[in-house]
Amino acid sequence: MPESMKGYSDLGEEDRRRIEMTGLQTESLEGRSGSFLQVDEHIHHAQTDSKGIEILALSDALEKYTWLEDYYWKAVPRDKDEITQYIAAREPKGYVLIARKGSQTTFPLQTCLFLAKDDIQYVHNIIIAEEGAELHLIAGCASSMKTKKGAHYGVTEIYVGKDAKVTSTMIHTWGESIEVYPRSVTVIEERGIFLSNYVCMVPAKKVQMYPTAELRGEGAVARFSSIILATPGSYLDTGSRAILSAKGATAELITRAITTGGTIISRGHILGSVKDTKGHIECRALILKDGTIHAIPEIEGRVVDCELSHEAAVGKIARDEIEYLMARGLSEDEATATIIRGFLDVKISGLPESLQTQIDAAIDAAEKGF
Amino acid sequence: MLIIEDLHVEVEGREVLHDINLTINEGETHVLMGPNGSGKTTLLRAIMGFGSSRITEGSLIYKDHDITHVPIHERARLGIGLLFQRPPTVSGLKLGKLLAVTSGGDSERIDEYARHMNMDTFLERDINKGFSGGEIKRSEVLQLMIQKPDLVMLDEPESGVDLENMSLVGNAIAALVEKDQHIINRKKSGLIITHTGYILDYIDADFGHVMCDGTFKCHGNPREILKMVQSKGYKECIACQRV
Structure with a gap:
């Protein structure tokens, strides 16, 4: 060494x-x-x-x-x-x-x-x-x-x-x-x-x-991507916040959350306080086993010309997607794991390949437990 | 290859198919016609084993196996394949990734077939996400080419396909059911739902069946049935008393 x-x-x-x-x-x-x-x-x-x-x-x-x-x-x-x-x-x-x-x-x-x-x-x-x-x-x-x-x-x-x-x-x-x-x-x-x-x-x-990004300069960009799994006994109160305080600032807060029995509080807050700012919050969650997913997306605009949006969805894996893959020969467990893997696939532009590989490895390791 | 006996199928608690009997032998291609809502798709889904098409009576015998209550993936592994009319989007799952799984990692074959079906630029896209009607059909045919089923079931393979791609899709389907082989050498069978009959320009189907209100109204030469439907419509079939 x-x-x-x-x-x-x-x-x-x-x-x-x-x-x-x-x-x-x-x-x-x-x-x-x-x-x-x-x-x-x-x-x-x-x-x-x-x-x-x-x-x-x-x-x-x-x-x-x-x-x-x-x-x-x-x-x-x-x-x-x-x-x-x-x-x-x-x-x-x-x-x-x-x-x-x-x-x-x-x-x-x-x-x-x-x-x-x-x-x-x-x-x-x-x-x-x-x-x-x-x-x-x-x-x-x-x-x-x-x-x-x-x-x-x-x-x-x-x-x-x-x-x-x-x-x-x-x-x-x-x-x-x-x-x-x-x-x-x-x-x-x-x-x-x-x-x-x-x-x-x-x-x-x-x-x-609840990490915060303060976008103070014109044209500043922030993007938070979170991939979170809560197993039984885990309490994960996470989120991200973006303060858009300069013209042309944009922020995106993206979360994929899965619970297999634990609790996830998924927060998100974007504040648009000046003109010509843009922000989007996206939280998608799957409940695989009874647990809690509480998504709290907040968008707060204070001037005309700030565009803020959010979408949040908590659900289960669609049966028709599982059956579609089963019709191609995948077992129910294989189909489920494949769909979850796709669900967690949040490709981030500008990320060096080695970092994406680390993220993929962490997901692969956890996938065995689904 | 497939023997359907006295099949009754429920969808959401309501009986949709009544007393269906059909035998498809090795090398035969059958065409299924009938008005919208007559139960054609339900029959294909029941053969594939989907939970929403629940078999309440009767049996499905495939290659001497009773598959009436066998899970979907085992039917697929026994050689039954389905081209979906409207397949779901699976976010994050790349078409290429699924093909890699179903082909056992044969990337050479995937690339060759994908190029053949003009789908090589779709391998890195989420499956069915933003695909046009024709792209969906080409993706479905590509998946079946990789899967190589012995019983090829197609739910309206020509719908949404533009004229330019119709011969591509039609010829690929003909190859799936071995229409390029001499009759005696054909091992693959087909069961095809068609509304327009365009697919018959590429496949000389052996048998035709008309379904109305969840049961077969008649069986016969596919071309003759198509001609009759084109000239007189399904109302003639519904009025027709001969079952």
């Missing part, structure tokens, strides 16, 4: 497999442009060999760059709730990722937050993509099988500069007894593009998150 991957070797085989389920590599950095690993509060490594990209521990970054004060707790307020207050009251942990003006990563950069102890893990991350920069991120969050009772508190502040593009793909592999409270806000400048993909296909006791 190379020096750069230090930290993964300290983890057991089983823990490494859990991390790999989130799409991360634990053996080598091949096909990655950088890596960050934090286990509980301990930062094992933060490194990248990409030109114009820098990743460092938050504490180091705050010492090194005084200008970081302009970003630190500026998108997410310190006193927002008890989660942010908890993090603000402690020694800074987490990473700062800076993509300098015009820089591009060919390969995604991977960050891993791993929870090994029976306690609260907290983290504060700041991602800055300067003008024209392009950054792809795979953020894997996982917990050890040994962790019986733990929680993850996280703050993420993302700044997408003028003409910059940030793709964040987050795959969660928590445990049945873990509670997770991410707090995230993304600020997008002129013509900046922010694509966020969230995949949660394994059980978690509770996830509560």
